Amino acid sequence: MSAADNPGPLVEPTGSLSPRELERYARHLSLPGIGVEGQSRLRAASALVIGAGGLGAPVLHYLAAAGIGSITIIDDDMVEASNLQRQVLHRDADIGRAKVASARDALLRLDPELEVTTIGERLSPDNALELFDSHDVVLDGADNFATRYLSNDAAELTGTPLIWGTIFRFSGQVSTFVPEHGPMLRDLFPDIPEADSVPNCAEGGVLGVLCGTVGSAMATEAVKLICGIGTPLIGRLLRYDALEADYSTLRFSPDPDREPIIDLAEVAVACAAARPGPDGFGTRQDGAEGPGGENEVSVEEYRAESSPVLLIDVRAEWERQISSIPGSIHLPLSVLQVEGWSAVDTVAAHQPFEVVLHCKSGARSAQAVRLLKDGAPESVRLRSLVGGIDAWSASGSETV
Template sequence: MSLPALVDPGPPLAPHRAARFARHLTLPGVGDHGQRRLAAARVLVIGAGGLGAPAIQYLAAAGVGRLTVIDDDRVELSNLQRQVLHTEGDLGRPKAQSARSAVALRDPEVVVTAMAARLDPSNALALFREHDLVLDGSDNFATRYLSNDAAELTGTPVVWGSIHQFAGQVSVFWPGRGPMLRDLFPDIPDADSIESCATGGVFGVLCGAVGSAMAAEALKLLCGIGEPLIGRLARYDALSARWDELRFHADPDRPPVLDLEEVAVACRAQWPHGRADDISAGEVAARLERGSAGLVVVDVRSTAEREASRIDGSFHVPLERILARGWAAVAEVLAERAVDGRDIVIACQAGIRSARAIDALTASAPAGLPVRNLAGGMNAYLALAPARWSTRRDLHR
């Protein structure tokens, strides 16, 4: 089933760009017009991990003009076995920023916007409307269904992939052109219904096979060539080296997606603990003791709670103020004291209210600014040692 190209051709290619993409220019169905379509395309990639890493590399290498990478996680040593976009030099960096740096080394003319944030109900619709195509390489059910629902509400096509141990899946969900994720899997599974990569493991090279297949589907859609995986779920088993296919259709009895309310409930249920943006109390204490420049702790508890205990040097911005004013509430306090907050840690008593504050800040905080959740809150911090905290009044109440 051939479909029209998603993107109109951009301006003629400069000679050095034509030389770079010479093997595309002679390719039937791509050619000059197809390459100019890729150059004009705007693609959102959700996740710069196992699937996003190979997909981002191939999209950039193919000459996709503008990429937005959204990922709220940081590069860890255990990622390097499969997330080939990152290196040891990127350890500790936000994955979105690491991805931007990697693309710049490959092709500095590809424009990459790095969002060190989570796709959530507050930003999904705007992001989907701003892009021609979305690649969903997320690793949790809440985000996958959020992508589906945002796609249905905005009409934006999604290339979807998932992996588990030795097997992976790829499909294309294009509203109005074929069935969606909710036609294939109607209900949002529980977060723990399938083992995570951390507990169940994942075959590293599987990510390359599935992520590359996702990139291929994206390029086909952008250029209007071939038969996309609409209404088809391609399944790959790395142990048997076999691809097979499941065909599926739209469910005529499925209620249409009218808003993000249902998926927002799932997001709140699946994300409150063990967030990817968590930072441990031990790491915060160690960094503060070293005098790490740019690390700022924002306490969202009540005044009475801060009277009992607080982190020395922390700033007080009550949760209610953040919920009402977003990032402006924090920025105002930092500006009053001429503080350069390049790495923001949000703290409450147990880590629940701080997670709510981060969700409210994500939509309005400056792009790429790390906003992290103090895991376990003050309870975890106080458990370290009395010398690490203060009951004194200070200038940063």
């Protein structure tokens, strides 16, 4: 086995296992390659898990169950009802709580002796290098491109092994990146995609049980790296299609022409463009500070409008069944992508007016504004409602 196949155990084993640990991890102790020594390595290891959501939930659950000694969870999100279909760490009673707090409670219920550290913020260029440098392995369950590339670059700069996973609708991918022991994410996907080039889970949907499949594969990779067993997914991209029950593997190599990562400057720009607005809702697509940009309108500004405004809801029909803004007209983004401005023109009766588009948090409506600008008359002003219906509800405004 070459160094590229397995870089060897990540950590030295601790001392002897306690009687409690010998009983708890008995099924590991009889496994070739793990045994008492491998279990001691797991107890000595520290893991940083980025995200306590769809992928983070099974990753955290299985790392804790496997006997990882120290786990740090970083996530700035709150538990919502729509999370519970796939984020199995959280319960109905946790809705409204910080995900890191809910996840910590769940892990300590599983193993009261586990050392859990929580960070209720996003991974950023300001904290990434220190966090990566202080952990043996990092597992990235982030849901946006900027954070994924930040993780890759921080791993490359600190030499920290990184396990990466992604899910979309019915498919998922997993790979393992170990600096100096094989290719990295940028060898496979060199450039950071645009923030809205692929719909997120809220827009495109995701099969709940898929998270368990992909997250479990990520946790398996961590155990293999820590114990130095098996063949990790270094230089290989594992692809899973749940509908076809099909696994495939894509092999890839380091790009000899790729420039090495020397700092976080490039990814810092992507992270700034993808961060939430100051109201905590939505995603800034243009990197501007705060609402009020040329193509945006805040809830307060919208409510203060004196001239007639056509409010268009670009969400899916099932989302409107949960709640909608009074007076809004439904034109799903999928329709606008096919019909363009003509779909709006039909409901507008060819009159010049102001148009405000909204979705759940602002990302899809911002995309709709850019989509419609080419076909709209110059007399029409197109804007996206910052924060969408989430910001509308948070302001105390009525929904139906």
